[in-house]
Amino acid sequence: xxxxxxKADVVIVGLGWAGSVMAEELTRAGLNVVAIERGKWRxxxxxxxxxxxxxxxxxxxxRQMLAAPSRETYTFRNRxxxxxxxxxxxxxxxxxxxxxGAGTHWAGMSWRFSPWDFEVATRTEDxxxxxxxxxxxxxxxxxxxxxxxxxxxxxDYDRFERIAGTSGIAGNLNGEIRPGGNPFExxxxxxxxxxxxxxxxxxxxxxxxxxxxxxxxxxxxAGNLGQAYVNPLGVSMGPCTYCGFCDFHGCGNYSKSSPQAxxxxxxxxxxxxxxxxxxxxxxxxxxxxxxxxTGVRYVGSDGQGEGFQPADIVIFTAxxxxxxxxxxxxxxxxxxxxxxxxGTIGRNYNYQTCxxxxxxxxxxxMNPFISAGAMAxxxxxxxxxxxxxxxxxxxxxxxxMSVQTQGRPIALANTLRPGTSRWGSGWKEGFSKSYNEAxxxxxxxxxxSTRDAYLSLDPTYEDRFGQPLLRITFDWNRNDKAMMRHITxxxxxxxxxxGADAMTTDLQTExxxxxxxxxxxxxxxxxxxxxxxxxxxxxxxxxxxDCHNVFSVGANCFPNNAGYNPTVTIGALAIRxxxxxxxxxxxxxxxxxxx
Amino acid sequence: MNRREALxxxxxxxxxxxxxxxxxxxxxxxxPAATAQTADHMPGPIVRGGDFxxxxxxxxxxxxxxVFDRLIPSDDHGPSASEAGVLDFLxxxxxxxxxxxxxxxxxxxxxxxxxxxxxxxxxxxxxxxxRYAKGxxxxxQYAQDNDGASFAALSPDRIDEILTGMEAGRIDLPxxxxxxxxxxxxxxxxxxxxxxxxxxxxxxxxxxxxxIGFPGARYDYRAYVDRHNEDLALAPVSLIPSN
Ligand SMILES: Cc1cc2nc3c(=O)[nH]c(=O)nc-3n(C[C@H](O)[C@H](O)[C@H](O)COP(=O)(O)OP(=O)(O)OC[C@H]3O[C@@H](n4cnc5c(N)ncnc54)[C@H](O)[C@@H]3O)c2cc1C
Ligand code: SF4
Numbered sequence: 001x002x003x004x005x006x007k008a009d010v011v012i013v014g015l016g017w018a019g020s021v022m023a024e025e026l027t028r029a030g031l032n033v034v035a036i037e038r039g040k041w042r043x044x045x046x047x048x049x050x051x052x053x054x055x056x057x058x059x060x061x062x063r064q065m066l067a068a069p070s071r072e073t074y075t076f077r078n079r080x081x082x083x084x085x086x087x088x089x090x091x092x093x094x095x096x097x098x099x100x101g102a103g104t105h106w107a108g109m110s111w112r113f114s115p116w117d118f119e120v121a122t123r124t125e126d127x128x129x130x131x132x133x134x135x136x137x138x139x140x141x142x143x144x145x146x147x148x149x150x151x152x153x154x155x156d157y158d159r160f161e162r163i164a165g166t167s168g169i170a171g172n173l174n175g176e177i178r179p180g181g182n183p184f185e186x187x188x189x190x191x192x193x194x195x196x197x198x199x200x201x202x203x204x205x206x207x208x209x210x211x212x213x214x215x216x217x218x219x220x221x222a223g224n225l226g227q228a229y230v231n232p233l234g235v236s237m238g239p240c241t242y243c244g245f246c247d248f249h250g251c252g253n254y255s256k257s258s259p260q261a262x263x264x265x266x267x268x269x270x271x272x273x274x275x276x277x278x279x280x281x282x283x284x285x286x287x288x289x290x291x292x293x294t295g296v297r298y299v300g301s302d303g304q305g306e307g308f309q310p311a312d313i314v315i316f317t318a319x320x321x322x323x324x325x326x327x328x329x330x331x332x333x334x335x336x337x338x339x340x341x342x343g344t345i346g347r348n349y350n351y352q353t354c355x356x357x358x359x360x361x362x363x364x365x366m367n368p369f370i371s372a373g374a375m376a377x378x379x380x381x382x383x384x385x386x387x388x389x390x391x392x393x394x395x396x397x398x399x400x401m402s403v404q405t406q407g408r409p410i411a412l413a414n415t416l417r418p419g420t421s422r423w424g425s426g427w428k429e430g431f432s433k434s435y436n437e438a439x440x441x442x443x444x445x446x447x448x449s450t451r452d453a454y455l456s457l458d459p460t461y462e463d464r465f466g467q468p469l470l471r472i473t474f475d476w477n478r479n480d481k482a483m484m485r486h487i488t489x490x491x492x493x494x495x496x497x498x499g500a501d502a503m504t505t506d507l508q509t510e511x512x513x514x515x516x517x518x519x520x521x522x523x524x525x526x527x528x529x530x531x532x533x534x535x536x537x538x539x540x541x542x543x544x545x546d547c548h549n550v551f552s553v554g555a556n557c558f559p560n561n562a563g564y565n566p567t568v569t570i571g572a573l574a575i576r577x578x579x580x581x582x583x584x585x586x587x588x589x590x591x592x593x594x595x
Numbered sequence: 596m597n598r599r600e601a602l603x604x605x606x607x608x609x610x611x612x613x614x615x616x617x618x619x620x621x622x623x624x625x626x627p628a629a630t631a632q633t634a635d636h637m638p639g640p641i642v643r644g645g646d647f648x649x650x651x652x653x654x655x656x657x658x659x660x661x662v663f664d665r666l667i668p669s670d671d672h673g674p675s676a677s678e679a680g681v682l683d684f685l686x687x688x689x690x691x692x693x694x695x696x697x698x699x700x701x702x703x704x705x706x707x708x709x710x711x712x713x714x715x716x717x718x719x720x721x722x723x724x725x726r727y728a729k730g731x732x733x734x735x736q737y738a739q740d741n742d743g744a745s746f747a748a749l750s751p752d753r754i755d756e757i758l759t760g761m762e763a764g765r766i767d768l769p770x771x772x773x774x775x776x777x778x779x780x781x782x783x784x785x786x787x788x789x790x791x792x793x794x795x796x797x798x799x800x801x802x803x804x805x806x807i808g809f810p811g812a813r814y815d816y817r818a819y820v821d822r823h824n825e826d827l828a829l830a831p832v833s834l835i836p837s838n
Pocket of ligand 1: 016038
């Protein structure tokens with residue numbers, strides 16, 4: 001083939017969070033790794049130093065560092081009977097497109113999932129009985145365990161947190177519940193690497209209010225560092241300065257956990273690591289017997305057209321959506337069909353059920369510009385299965401956080417007391433008060449996959465290389481809507497108790513889902529892990545059941561969504577998969593788990 | 596040599612790299628030595644009061660000013676949009692990649708009614724610059740048809756009435772311009788100009804930031820984070836002080 005490169009042990013497609021974590025683990029073990037990244041090289045001192053970074057228009061409004069829909073988008077419909085339409089403008093989804101991926105400009109909320117999230121099927125049956133589980137399945141929910149438990153992942157969670165320098169306060173240290181932390185979290189073997197961020201006025205007020213109401217508030221774990229830190233790779237990081245230009249922006253202080261701040265300085269110096277930037281992977285190429293792949297086809301940015309990177313192992317870490325698309329374009333496995341329920345690629349596609357309640361406090365000074373991407377106090381009393389669902393008509397729940405994450409004026413210009421005009425002198429009067437008096441409670445919920453929601457290739461629309469776009473078929477399900485109504489009622493009660501003089505609520509689940517009005521970028525599933533090859537595309541090591549030298553790590557691995565942000569779980573899965581590759585697979589290439 | 600060595604030895608990999616020969620322009624091994632800032636990440640200040648590049652037509656310009664100064668009028672909370680440089684801002688934005696719709700997916704086919712139903716909002720194949728070109732002409736035509744006068748000559752109350760009708764989806768404009776969608780585009784851009792860094796042309800003398808108490812392009816609040824519920828009265832700072 002034209003432009004065939006020398007063979008590598010491992011080719012990694014997508015050098016974001018998962019890709020760089022895996023590349024670090026695999027190169028340290030001595031493997032020769034080539035990463036293919038469609039975006040540019042981006043670094044702290046050149047691309048987002050403090051003199052350039054605090055610019056809302058460039059980074060947030062125009063999303064300068066994100067993958068633009070013109071470069072790659074997706075189509076969408078609510079139901080299989082509809083024709084999908086392309087998402088033409090910026091939407092709720094926020095895809096990264098640079099070395100570092102979305103990890104360069106994420107917010108940094110750094111959660112482990114709870115033990116329940118990995119075993120929703122088993123634990124629902126254990127607590128509420130087989131009949132309840134069957135009834136939920138009968139209405140179309142695809143409830144299935146992950147094939148691993150929280151305990152299986154605990155060590156890898158710890159490793160990712162050490163690399164990232166996560167700030168926070170332990171709530172469950174080896175089974176012992178600790179004051180100030182999250183009493184509902186899974187057990188941790190040691191405290192967080194750096195201390196928690198400070199409270200803002202709103203966070204302190206929320207802490208007082210929820211304590212009074214009998215809840216258990218805690219500072220959330222953050223990839224915004226509580227103090228200077230040197231990680232296990234020897235990279236130094238600085239303390240977060242609460243600059244408030246965090247999500248969608250890079251960090252000019254080396255204070256935000258990111259591939260740039262935590263991994264790349266070491267990885268780039270390893271002689272057995274190469275990255276091809278501005279290079280788009282098209283698909284993996286199957287071997288003659290179809291049981292393995294031989295490498296990855298790509299298009300280079302250098303005008304020399306197509307090339308081929310041969311490798312013994314192919315890893316897709318191109319973000320959840322592109323991982324699914326790459327599997328489909330490579331014809332690995334079988335496309336899921338909702339009418340027959342056959343096939344696993346595209347199955348268990350899901351989103352995150354969210355709502356927000358904003359309170360307006362007359363005369364308050366919330367100073368929202370003093371903030372950090374993951375600055376929040378949360379209660380988990382109503383998350384997951386932390387409360388009794390016996391008499392409720394849903395399973396799941398939400399983390400409820402008082403956020404102090406940004407003070408960007410353009411973004412906040414619609415945060416107005418009810419009845420305020422959106423323009424004219426009425427807007428100026430209203431916004432000049434609400435900018436500093438508004439405070440938001442964000443409810444980030446669990447989400448259960450359904451039979452009808454899935455990913456597939458669009459029959460009409462193509463990307464700039466002539467490859468079909470990915471098509472989403474998705475709408476809210478009854479269970480998650482009922483859950484979010486319940487949570488939002490509780491959130492309004494908390495806001496009332498906190499003393500808000502007025503309130504606005506954003507509850508998207510009351511309308512059909514569409515990509516433009518949502519509150520979360522968290523899209524999951526479509527290529528999920530599990531113990532059963534008929535309901536999962538990947539085994540518990542994120543290895544393809546269909547081609548044993550293909551691995552994929554991203555939020556695509558999650559069969560259901562937790563009431564938390566995804567990245568730390570992605571990072572832990574990446575470490576787990578990489579360890580399995582260098583300690584077991586390379587010595588004996590083949591399925592790591594028998595089907 | 597056992598299977599592991601054959602497949603995965605570093606020796607073979609290093610040799611392979613040595614004979615690679617055709618290094619792609621974008622092949623990186625080691626931290627890149629060339630660390631110049633890429634042009635698209637450099638702040639790009641605009642010069643206020645220069646010649647307009649997009650709004651070169653007198654009537655278009657007057658119509659836009661008439662709309663923007665009702666969306667953000669001059670009052671006790673600060674100057675109007677045009678006084679704060681928001682027209683300069685928008686002209687520069689529309690002359691660049693934003694105006695080109697460079698970020699948007701503008702491939703056909705467009706299925707107008709259907710796409711709106713699925714997406715919950717109107718979808719366009721036109722760029723923002725094209726939408727302004729058409730929309731401003733349509734506003735002028737609307738005023739001529741309904742009021743027998745130029746849009747810019749209408750009273751503030753009458754302009755408010757038209758804008759209110761567009762916002763509510765009650766008024767569409769001649770030439771197939773959707774009133775509500777064009778209203779939302781103009782409102783978004785007017786706010787952007789009033790509230791973004793002054794280097795982009797609007798927010799002159801920090802008009803927008805002073806209105807709400809936003810201190811601008813500061814980067815370190817460690818000294819203030821513990822001062823709860825206080826009016827910190829921090830003076831706004833621009834990316835590049837320019838005046
Ligand atoms: C604004 C924002 C805020 C966020 N906040 C949080 C948060 O607070 N907490 C949290 O947990 N998560 C958050 N996230 C999500 C988080 O960034 C992602 O979960 C994480 O980066 C996923 O890691 P990944 O490795 O799967 O994908 P990424 O880090 O995005 O990396 C994927 C890489 O693959 C590349 N790629 C894709 N397709 C191809 C191809 N065909 N060829 C070559 N390269 C390709 C992309 O360019 C990209 O660099 C946020 C994201 C954004 C954008
Ligand atoms: S808020 Fe903190 S972590 Fe985020 S960009 Fe600013 S300094 Fe960095």
